[in-house]
Amino acid sequence: MSGCCGPVTAEIERFGQGTAGLPVVVIGAGPVGLAAAAHLAERGLDFLVLEAGEQAGASVAQWGHVRVFSPWKYDIDAAARRLLEAAGWTAPDPEWLPTGAELIRDYLAPLAALFGERVRTRARVSAISRLGYDRVRTAGREDASFLIRLESGEEIRARAVIDASGTWSTPNVLGASGLPAHGEAEAAPLIDHALPDVLGADRAAYDSGHTLVVGAGHSAATTIIALAQLPEAEITWAIRAGSAARAYGGGEADALPARGALGTRLHQLVTSGRVRLLTGFFTHAVERDGARVRVVGRDPSGAEQAVTADRIVAATGYRPDHAIAAELRLDLDPVLGSTRALAPLIDPNQHSCGTVPPHGVDELAHPEPGYYAIGVKSYGRAPTFLLATGYEQARSVVAALAGDWEAARDVRLELPETGVCSSSLAEAQERRVGLATGIGGGLLSAPLATVSASEGGGCCG
Incomplete structure (x- = not known):
């Protein structure tokens, strides 16, 4: 043969x-x-x-x-x-x-x-x-x-x-180095992976609290845009890159208009202040603080950022x-x-x-x-x-x-x-x-x- x-x-x-x-x-x-x-x-x-x-x-x-x-x-x-x-x-x-x-x-x-x-x-x-x-x-x-x-x-x-x-x-971990962030397992009840139904079945968990979305892909963008439709929701978006330009995509030049519209809408939410963007954020530790969670980012130079939220969406692939x-x-x-x-x-x-x-x-x-x-x-x-x-x-x-x-x-x-x-x-x-x-x-x-x-x-x- x-x-x-x-x-x-x-x-x-x-x-x-x-x-x-x-x-x-x-x-x-x-x-x-x-x-x-x-x-x-x-x-x-x-x-x-x-x-x-x-x-x-x-x-x-x-x-x-x-x-x-x-x-x-x-x-x-x-x-x-x-x-x-x-x-x-x-x-x-x-x-x-x-x-x-x-x-x-x-x-x-x-x-x-x-x-x-x-x-x-x-x-x-x-x-x-x-x-x-x-x-x-x-x-x-x-x-x-x-x-x-x-x-x-x-x-x-x-x-x-x-x-x-x-x-x-088998989603990726929240930790930025490919390893689970310190405390990630203990904070698991407050961490959702990509694409929770924030406007439907999961709305009660997101309706009025502060959500940290980690990740720079389309899943993160989709979740952020949905969260922005909840009037009382506070939204922070954390990415490792120094700029979100890649996440915003090609806009009107995108051959898939729906994908281009996604990036355009995301950009508008950030520039209007509806979404707080943290760049250079490498998730290092997750600390339970009662019903809330404190997330610490530590970049390769050792500089730290921290944000406290009610829930985390780990859109990390x-x-x-x-x-x-x-x-x-x-x-x-x-x-x-x-x-x-x-x-x-x-x-x-x-x-x-x-x-x-x-x-x-x-x-x-x-x-x-x-x-x-x-x-x-x-x-x-x-x-x-x-x-x-x-x-x-x-x-x-x-x-x-x-x-x-x-x-x-x-x-x-x-x-x-x-x-x-x-x-x-x-x-x-x-x-x-x-x-x-x-x-x-x-x-x-x-x-x-x-x-x-x-x-x-x-x-x-």
């Missing part, structure tokens, strides 16, 4: 010979996990989706009140669309910016329903290994089936594993947890926690989400044949992930599992050359539902050029 770019290695050639009749197990029933299921279904490959939560899109439900930046036409996987439309589904308005709740109701739930019992909820994976093999044993390893153990104790065999479990359950794959042979980049091949393509020191090149099965492969982490988990700690990229990862990996290496390696992002929607769209949507807000990198689609990985170009080249 040969791939499009040369012969497949003997190890990959042999993989799967002892696993005939077993399903591909997909971990996670979010947008990317269900996209993988759709591609598996189209190719006639047996599969089982294991979702730890109560429903498909359980993590999305946690930010169901938030509206994404990109319209429906960029939020639906191509294979999923084909399967849904064949079943009589009517696609939502392609120009509408959905909330997380709408994403579930109008897309993820109907898609999961198509697959019936092949999507199992309340099925949390605790470990993955090879049947009869620990990580050390080599001879015959690639012919052994995967063994997936659930928290319930149930064990499931699989011919391959696609891990799309995401990072939502997420990181992957590879513990369930501890008995598999993973080759992880020591900096990002992605595969080594993918790391230089997504390094946030070099790339924004709009300059990450297309990539697929080759960049996602580990020394453990048949195991792939896709979606936001594949990016490790890089915040440059896009939903559209995750869909293309799913397509490429499934094509490889089907033995279609030509398709697997023809990696493309099929989006417009420039712009996702016009400025009039954002204005019209704001009149209809209020300002369209957004969520951080791993949950967004964005405009990218149509390029092929084989062309060697960047996404905008």
Whole structure:
């Protein structure tokens, strides 16, 4: 068997010979996990989706009140669309910016329903290994089936594993050095992570107190803008950078008008004095003070700042947890926690989400044949992930599992050359539902050029 770019290695050639009749197990029933299921279904490959939560899109439900930046036409996987439309589904308005709740109701739930019992909820994976093999044993390893153990104790065999479990359950710590701030654990009852529903279910906790929002991304901006709608709320925003210019974004020049409007609104809140901005704030310690909390920032020179608040929102990003794959042979980049091949393509020191090149099965492969982490988990700690990229990862990996290496390696992002929607769209949507807000990198689609990985170009080249 040969791939499009040369012969497949003997190890990959042999993989799967002892696993005939077993399903591909997909971990996670979010947008990317269900996209993988759709591609598996189209190719006639047996599969089982294991979702730890109560429903498909359980993590999305946690930010169901938030509206994404990109319209429906960029939020639906191509294979999923084909399967849904064949079943009589009517696609939502392609120009509408959905909330997380709408994403579930109008897309993820109907898609999961198509697959019936092949999507199992309340099925949390605790470990993955090879049947009869620990990580050390080599001879015959690639012919052994995967063994997936659930928290319930149930064990499931699989011919391959696609891990799309995401990072939502493993947020970064509040401490600025990658370590928990002193006292962070003790203050946990007063710390919320990204995107609390401050205008809805969580309003009572934020309505009239002082909230400190830590972080410079879109999640922080979304929370600050929501807090500003509470007349009695006092808001302090703390960032490590010396300026908030990057957080304000491109304004009207942004190809995603809703994202540009987010930065513009945030800037207005700071310049008007509605939001107090602390720059150069490196969270060092969190001290409980009765029902309040004192947060101390200490910059690399040792200079300190402090602020006392009623609650903290730690919008500091997420990181992957590879513990369930501890008995598999993973080759992880020591900096990002992605595969080594993918790391230089997504390094946030070099790339924004709009300059990450297309990539697929080759960049996602580990020394453990048949195991792939896709979606936001594949990016490790890089915040440059896009939903559209995750869909293309799913397509490429499934094509490889089907033995279609030509398709697997023809990696493309099929989006417009420039712009996702016009400025009039954002204005019209704001009149209809209020300002369209957004969520951080791993949950967004964005405009990218149509390029092929084989062309060697960047996404905008």
